Amino acid sequence: MSRLSDLYKAMETLRKEGLSLNEDLEHQVTELEENIIKKEILPTVIETIAPALKQVQRELVLVVEYKPGMPISVALSRKTNITELLDAKVLEMDPQVEHRIGSKRMKPVERKNGKTILRVTFPDGTVVEEKKAKVTFANVICRIGLMRVRSLDITFCGVPIVSNTIDSKYGNAQIAVENGLYVMTHSSTHDKKKQLDRISDELNIGLKVEEI
Known part of the structure; x- marks a missing residue:
């Protein structure tokens, strides 16, 4: 269902x-x-x-x-x-992001030694910890509520972390979830932690997000 x-x-x-x-x-x-x-x-x-x-x-x-x-x-x-004519809302798909081709990254990517994963603990004691950080990230966002997270308008590489379109460049890093929505996972484990911390703060959820 x-x-x-x-x-x-x-x-x-x-x-x-x-x-x-x-x-x-x-x-x-x-x-x-x-x-x-x-x-x-x-x-x-x-x-x-x-x-x-x-x-x-x-x-x-x-x-x-x-x-x-x-x-x-x-x-x-x-x-x-x-x-x-009427009280109407214009419905549109998320626009495709115009990515720069061949541009150099100005800031170095934040990395930790060795491969890391995420452990996320909800206030009720529920723990989400998968073998891959991107799966944990997507599952946590689904548990919080896709539309709640989408309403925050958080983007990464210009792409909404919860989008209704497949990005031309980062589509392979978008996980299809439900109702035609996709979670953007093209980020380091550390960046995923920062995004979840931000979501938790803005929605006042009280998540404990650990990079292990």
Whole structure:
């Protein structure tokens, strides 16, 4: 079961119990829904509609209305500013980063003698420690919450550490997690520790991150 399915189930349980929905829960659902639209639906829509629209010479706005269990309806407007039509958010994929080719690193990479891994302890006593630092890093971010971490807008080498696109240069270092999201792991173990420390501080989680 996906993270989004789990959240839908939690919302339904609260409704059945007559309880109000938690604001953080609604925020997580909204973020995941929007990411699915960006990652899975928009590329298909663009690929299908764009060629057909080329024959239209004037600007327009198409609004797709979706209600679960009902036919999709499409509305057309000649107003090209969508905010004039409705309270809408423009959904886009993370842009591709333009990496310098052949550029030299100005600062030396911080290294420790020998290969190191990460051990991360959560306040409840849960310990995450995998054989590879990148796996620990990705698992910890997933446990914290992908969208919570993504909301911090933390990047490495210009790439969001939680992104909805595969980077042209560092794609091999991005671990696919869930709902079309990728965790950027192109960093040293020491840098991963610093990133987790920052996430812990900004979200007030209280992680103990050790490089061993």
